[in-house]
Every structure is written in structure tokens, then in C-alpha cells.
Amino acid sequence: MAKALEQERSWSRLLDAGRIEVLGFDAESNQRFAQLAPEVPLQQLAGTVPDAATLEGYSRFADASAPAIGPWMQPVPNGSSGPGSAWASTP
Structure with a gap:
């Protein structure tokens, strides 16, 4: 993703306009x-x-943190529910 944002002009325009934000569950990948x-x-x-200690750790690399909990969050079927798996908001 970082490489595409750097190299693809269409992504660069969106980034320059402040229209891109990355969200992820895997703290190591996010770091x-x-x-x-x-x-x-x-x-x-x-x-x-x-907890407070975890939030402090997130603050070292993330701009924000949010618990993605609730019935509206569902795993995207990809055969995995661990790090690197995808989730989507459902209507």
C-alpha cells in the first residue's frame, strides 16, 4: 500500500487532497x-x-485508535480471522 501511494499518480492526488486514511487491526503491520x-x-x-498501556503503545505510531466492535462489523470471507484478515462494515 505504501509503495502504491508513492508511485501511483491517482493515489498521490487523493493523498495530497487528504482523502486517504489507513485503518488496520494488526499493530505490527500498522507500525x-x-x-x-x-x-x-x-x-x-x-x-x-x-487498556491505557495498549493505547499508549498505539500512540507511538497511530494517529487514532478505535474499538471496532458491534454487530455491524463482519469478517470478510478470506479463510482467515487472524492478523491480516479483513473486516467490513455492513449496512
């Missing part, structure tokens, strides 16, 4: 992304409400 593309706003998602 890496933050190192590769620190100019892109990054939100750390969590399956539960994080």
Missing part, C-alpha cells in the same frame, strides 16, 4: 506502514476497548 508512509493518517483498530 511498519507508519514507518514507510508517516504522512498517511493511520488508525489502529481493536477488537475490544484497549
